[in-house]
Amino acid sequence: MQPRPAVPADIPELIRLRAVALDALGVDPGPADAAWREVAHAWFLERVGDRPDVRCLVVGGAPGEPLLATGMAWVTHHLPSPRWTDGRRGYLDGIVTDAPARGRGHGRRIVDALVGWLDDIGIHYVQLHTSPDGEPVYRAAGFTAGRYPGMDLFTGPASPAAPAAPPASAAPTS
Template structure:
């Protein structure tokens, strides 16, 4: 334990805390107190974590302080054909990085992030991807992440 906090891998027993922290992240990044369709989103998020964590398709680590979860991180590995710059077909997306405001600046996010990197190497991941908030960008750039202007995003409309 460092400076009153520790990190550990999360399991389904952490479902409530993972959902709470994810929703804090989503509300903060969108600048809202309540998310559109929040009740349905919460149910879908709980179902996702409950299915994907035990199946090994989503990995989460949490920061713990004063007996409760104060930070979270997530890693979603996926496979695609090898690329010229990486022959490893396994890549991973980092998401769900969030630390409660009163616990920021203590190194928790960096410790969680470095654990994601360590685990990714253990899995044989060839590339890590993420979307960064302005607050998170300095951390990611400090370890070598660089912007990638080559891709576009299109959320498929719901039918």
């Protein structure tokens, strides 16, 4: 089953899959009426469709059926450099396959299609962050550990606890 562009009618399922991803990352997505879901609906509505700098793909979701997988890519803008003269990079995010549909290559097809879209629009530097469960999919698609380690800073009142440090033998991911 090939990925297709998401449409506004897919948004409830995109939010459901976002909750699946959060749960897999150890973040409680909360109840069906949690405030973040309303914000997510508006967020997806702004990005699903014909924006030239964002692509959201889904697998499944025939009328009345759930989505099996989804993923997004967008263009980010950074300082130009000798190798990346226009400063544009691609970023992959929100790639998740529903638990019953895992192991069928849906995530890999989405990754390949998103990287292909970025390549077609002239973006050849693609970044992402991954969970340990997703890392094999990205490595199989040709991704390698980032050249520079990532860091986070949370300054708001809802700052999460610092994540546990990875084992010393773990390779950094981006």
